[in-house]
Amino acid sequence: MRLGVAKAAGGATEWIDLAPYASGDFLIVDVSWNPKGDLAFEVQDREQSWLDLNLVPAGAATVAMSLFRETTKTWVNVHGSPKWLGDGSFLWFSERSGWKHIYRTTDAGSSSAR
Helix, strand or coil, X not given: CXXXXXXXXXCCCXXXXXXXXXXXXEEEEEEXXXXXXXXXXXXXXXXXXXXXXXXXXXXXXCCCEEEXXXXXXXXXXXXXXXXXXXXXXXXXXXXXXXXXXXXXXXCCCCEEEC
């Protein structure tokens, strides 16, 4: 599986480095952009026991950083793209507590339930 970015004006496709997932069977379950122009994408294993939120900073081309990983003993539901806020934080739905909550999360991965 591959994930690439191409400029609307044309040019070569820049492929995102998915090497951290090369040893497993995974799905790319969501792709979006934040207001700064960074690419956000979510990767999940086929068993749905974990989900990673990754960010590729604008201009960094192919280098992704993982913001955090959701895990569960059963499965992790996909709730869509983060809702990005003006201060760089974002809102994220999660069932990590056993109940669906919305968390305000910073790019560094710290969060608080709301």
